[in-house]
Each structure stands twice: as structure tokens, then as C-alpha cells.
Amino acid sequence: MVYDWFNRTSGAADNGVPEPNAVQDGPQEGPPSPSGEPVDGDAAALEWAKQAYARLKAQQEAAKQEAAKQETAKREPAKEEDAKVEPVAIPVAPQGLSLLEQAAAQRAERQQAIAAPEPAKTAPADRPPNPTATEPELGAFDDTFTWSAEVLAAQGKRIDQVSLEEIDWLSRLRQGLEKTRQGFVTQLLENLGDDPLTPEVLDDLEGTLLRADVGVKATDQVLEALRKRLNEEVVDPSEGIRFLKEQLRGILDQPIQASANALLAPQRDRLNVWLMVGVNGVGKTTTLGKLANLAVRSGYSCLIAAADTFRAAAVQQVQVWGDRSDVPVIANPSANADPAAVVFDAIGAAKAKGTELVLVDTAGRLQTKHNLMEELAKVRRIIDRLAPDAAVESLLVLDASQGQNGLRQAMAFAKAAGLTGVVLTKLDGSARGGVALAVASEAGLPIRFVGAGEGIRDLRPFNSFEFVEALLGG
16 A cells, blocks of 8 residues: 655645644644544543554554465465376386386486475575565554654544554654754753743753754744743743744744745656755765655655766665665766766656656765866756756755754755755764754755654655654653
8 A cells, every 4th residue: 555655644634634744823632533523631642542553453454364365365376286287207217227227217317306406596695675574563552652643643633544654654753863852851851840931941941952953043033932922921841842842843844834845745747856965974875765765655656867976886876775666777887977967868768758756866065166066057957958847856965963064064055056955864863853943944944854764764754743742742
């Protein structure tokens, strides 16, 4: 069954469910009931999560039974073929041999046939594992599942809309932000305490936000809103955290709402070309491979252009990722081939095959290198000339662990490369996940995808509500 991550809200929107990236004002009333009506109380939320778990478990069991039936159906014809035993031709012994000599000759032939090794059936050594082997499995009904279910419920999901794909991703996101959350939330709770918020508490909160690489502009914006709220009424710690979440979501959503697309997705019946840019070492090629897998799993046809022709073994690495998802790769095996020529060939192949999405892997470059930036501009001109009607996106891949350095990269690339969005990677290895807010507020770039692990499924479209909940409420 295909789960379209690029249009995750399409089914929910038809039922009046709010968009996941929408900023929700006011306290949440709790998860909806199976009928869609919200219910109150922790006990009701736990019961809702139990019902969602039971439904997913039943679905998984049904899927296993169906797979077993299909396997049995495949074996039946094989058994019938085996039952049709053809008569075995008995070798005729050479004339002139005695009966004992004939029996010995036949016995030797049978022993030779038994001892002969079967032809080896091994896959190539460099062939990556099939991605279908990594299908998510429903784990135990624990704190991770209940938290994931509550996050989905808070966005208006009904029990029959909760999918195992979403539960699995939220658990990965929560785990990926663990390092950031441990430092951030611990200090936040220590600052807030049990008493109402005071100006002194806000001063301590400023340092906490800055240490998480939230950025100066975003920090000032959050504190200004909190101080204004304090001037109007007494704010207790729980309300302060809820208000803080609301402000952070607003910062992350602002550039998304200002862009043409609230949710970046390949457009159907149209060529889409996405360029992956950034400095060396941030994970561009790995991110491209994960995006290809995400596109295929979401039902899109995809093709990869291996335009990073300068880095050693870059083309081979792209080919490995393409093999993992059965996505064709267009490459030039010659050393230092022209990247624009590779993109030229890839667009021609995509137009001939009716491919919906072309992912372009570009060479890592420093934002200060003028000649490399000009090369990127040349690639863009080739795309505009060959496919003037294509939907082109230029996505900057940023390593979250680089903190403010990553922000400086975003600012420079935004001016030179015509960026339309950011992919934030390596959240699982960083205590600076707050850099997403700095990128959104200071660079004005929408976060389009986030990566929270090394697996092929550890990249998903960005959702501000889920990100902030994993950051503050995990």
C-alpha cells in the first residue's frame, strides 16, 4: 500500500482536519474520539491511543495473514510441478560389460550426480539490501507510541487515519532530537520552576534559547512576545510552555506560508527538477538517496542525475542509493565530466520516459568559491533551456550539528544559488536542533525536509507542529 508522504494532508483536508503546519491557537482540548469529536482528560487520551494501537495491530496481523496466503498460493503450483515426475532415463551400460561391471558403472554415475554442487545463486556483493525489508513494525504499547499518537491526535487525526508509517516516523524524530531536548528542556524546566513567570525567568530563558542555536532574531521575537504576555496577565509555567511552543511554530511556519507551496511535493503530470546544493560533508548524496526512496514509496516516478563529477567515488555512491530504491541513475563515468552535460542527459531521459521527479546531485562547494557558484548557475541555465515548464527547486542541505556556521552557509547560498528551501540533516547527532528556527527567522528559508537518522527511511517532509513537540514535549 502506497503512503504518499508528499501529500500527507490530502485525506485529512477533505474531512475538515487542520493542516499539520497550521499554528493552533489556544490550549488543545485533547485527541478526537473515533467520531471526530474532541475528548478531554489524560484517561481519554490514553484510551484513544489504546484504540489506535489495537487498530494498527489488527491491520498488521491481517497483512501478515494475507502475505502467508499469497506465499501458500505460490507454493501450490510448484508442488504440482514437482508431482509430475518424469521418467528417469536409465543410462545404458556399454555392451560387453558383465552385470557386476554395469551395476558399478551406474552406481558411480549416481554418486557423481549427488556430489555435484548446485550452481551458486548469490547476488552481487555490492548490491544493497532491498528497501522492502525495512518495513516498519508495530512495537510495544509504550511511552513512545502514546506520545506519537497524541501528537497525531492533536493535529486532528481520527483513529482510522492513524498510520503505522506516521507512528514510526514520529518515534524516529523524537529519538533524533533527544540530544537537543535533554539540554534544552532540562534547562527550561529549571528556569520555569513551579512559580509564575517573571522577568528574571525570561532572562534565563534567553540564554537557554541561544545555547540551543535558536538564533538572536528568533530569541528576541519569542522573548518580546512573552514579555508582552506577562504585562497583560500572570502566566504559570504550563501556560508559558504552551505559549512558547506556539511562538516557535509561528517562526518556523512564517517562511513556509510566504512561499508558493505550503507543502513541497512533486507536481503530477509535470516535470519536477530538484537540485541538492551545499558544502562538502553535510550529506547531500545521502539525502538525495533518501528523497528518491521517499518519492518511490509515495508513488512518484523518479530519476537521479549524478552531477557531482569531481568528488572521488561520488557517482558510485549515487548508484548504490539508486539501486536501493530501483531508481535509474544518469551518470558520465569519465573523470571530471561536465556536470551540465549530465543534467542535459538526465532531463532528456526524464522527458522521454515521462518521469515526474529528477533529483540532481551537485558537487560540494563553499559559498565563497565564485567559479563553483558559476557552474551551479550553468546547470540552472541548462534546466531552464531544456525544460522551461519544469517546476525547479533548489534545496540547500544543512548539517544541524554545524549550528551558526550552517546559518551563515544558508545566508550566503540564498543570495548566490536562488534557494527555495532547506533540508536539515543529522538532527540525531546534534544538540543544536534549534538551528532550524535560526534558518527560518534569519535566512527566511522554509525548512522542507528533516533527517533524524542514518537509515533510508529517516527523512521526511517537515512539519512544524511535530518538530516543536519533539523538541519541547518529548
